[in-house]
Amino acid sequence: MSNRCYFKFDSGGPGSGKGTQCTKIASDFGFAHLSAGDLLRHEIASGSEKGELILDIIKEGRIVPSEITVELIRKAMETSSANKVLIDGFPRSEENRIAFERIVGREPDIVVFFDCPEDEMVKRLLGRNQGRVDDNIETIKKRLKVFESLNIPVVDYYSSRGKVCKINAMGTADEIFEAVRKLFSSLSAIWPHDGLHAAITGGLNSETDKYCLLNRKILNFQTAYCGCHLGVSAGVCLKVGAILSWRTKEQLDEDASQANKRKESRVIGMTRLRLESFRVVIVSSMHVPEITTRKLLMRELAVPSTPSL
Numbered sequence: 630m631s632n633r634c635y636f637k638f639d640s641g642g643p644g645s646g647k648g649t650q651c652t653k654i655a656s657d658f659g660f661a662h663l664s665a666g667d668l669l670r671h672e673i674a675s676g677s678e679k680g681e682l683i684l685d686i687i688k689e690g691r692i693v694p695s696e697i698t699v700e701l702i703r704k705a706m707e708t709s710s711a712n713k714v715l716i717d718g719f720p721r722s723e724e725n726r727i728a729f730e731r732i733v734g735r736e737p738d739i740v741v742f743f744d745c746p747e748d749e750m751v752k753r754l755l756g757r758n759q760g761r762v763d764d765n766i767e768t769i770k771k772r773l774k775v776f777e778s779l780n781i782p783v784v785d786y787y788s789s790r791g792k793v794c795k796i797n798a799m800g801t802a803d804e805i806f807e808a809v810r811k812l813f814s815s816l817s818a819i820w821p822h823d824g825l826h827a828a829i830t831g832g833l834n835s836e837t838d839k840y841c842l843l844n845r846k847i848l849n850f851q852t853a854y855c856g857c858h859l860g861v862s863a864g865v866c867l868k869v870g871a872i873l874s875w876r877t878k879e880q881l882d883e884d885a886s887q888a889n890k891r892k893e894s895r896v897i898g899m900t901r902l903r904l905e906s907f908r909v910v911i912v913s914s915m916h917v918p919e920i921t922t923r924k925l926l927m928r929e930l931a932v933p934s935t936p937s938l
């Protein structure tokens with residue numbers, strides 16, 4: 630899996646339908662589907678010593694030590710050639726999340742959370758009939774407690790970073806997938822393709838469309854998206870050392886319509902989530918001389934020398 634890979638975590642309570650939806654996402658949107666629970670169950674089936682420990686923990690609805698789960702996920706990610714990976718049912722705790730970020734060195738681009746009432750989750754788990762050792766009412770009660778106390782704080786953490794997309798998990802699997810499909814269709818513009826992609830953003834009168842053209846020319850971007858947005862985080866600005874001024878939604882729409890009329894570039898309104906999903910974010914700002922922005926861009930992309938225009 631390359632650094633440019635796009636990846637996401639899927640979260641939700643036990644029985645909320647994560648696995649069902651992930652299978653559909655993988656087949657419709659070309660993601661590699663890595664289920665943390667399945668990786669652990671494969672380890673049990675392998676008959677290893679570690680497997681015995683995992684089985685005891687799963688029977689009690691507790692969380693397997695992070696180093697075991699993260700290592701299984703890391704190996705599976707390493708062997709996958711896909712450039713879009715979705716990790717199902719992980720992280721289950723803040724400790725899991727921190728271990729993953731430390732060992733794998735990445736954060737998810739988005740986290741999809743399947744929101745389902747408890748009684749519905751219990752009904753689904755008791756009706757699953759797949760012979761799982763943890764699909765009995767005693768273990769289910771424990772799993773629900775663990776979900777509330779350990780998993781919800783992870784969702785809260787990613788929410789605070791603007792990464793969580795909540796999906797209402799009530800309804801048929803097909804109805805839920807319609808909502809998932811809409812979400813993924815809107816995100817597909819930022820998934821990695823063969824060329825290099827960059828988001829270009831900026832403040833009032835920062836001429837993002839001009840930068841879009843400029844950078845396409847210099848770096849041969851397959852696509853460059855430009856536009857500026859109210860939700861651009863201070864972190865993004867700091868990353869490239871630029872100062873932003875804010876733009877209203879109406880102004881953004883006007884920017885987009887003007888640039889589209891000129892057929893100069895494709896312009897999309899950038900949400901904070903979208904911006905943070907790009908490996909490269911270029912901030913064009915009237916407060917920063919063009920040459921500074923170009924230098925920052927080169928440094929960000931590790932381009933050895935600045936090509937002349």
Ligand SMILES: Nc1ncnc2c1ncn2[C@@H]1O[C@H](COP(=O)(O)OP(=O)(O)OP(=O)(O)O)[C@@H](O)[C@H]1O
Nearest residue numbers: 642643644645646647648649753756757800801802
């Ligand atoms: N929308 C739905 N309505 C009714 N049943 C569903 C729905 N989605 C999934 N199911 C069923 O509910 C059960 C649990 O679904 P699934 O395995 O996808 O959940 P999960 O969140 O991955 O659970 P776990 O965390 O325990 O692995 C399965 O039997 C599945 O067929």
Ligand SMILES: O=c1ccn([C@@H]2O[C@H](COP(=O)(O)O)[C@@H](O)[C@H]2O)c(=O)[nH]1
Nearest residue numbers: 665666687690691692693698718719721
């Ligand atoms: O990251 C993880 C994922 C799972 N577990 C343990 O496995 C069971 C079953 O997981 P499902 O995702 O529901 O298939 C879960 O209750 C945990 O005991 C884990 O520890 N860490």
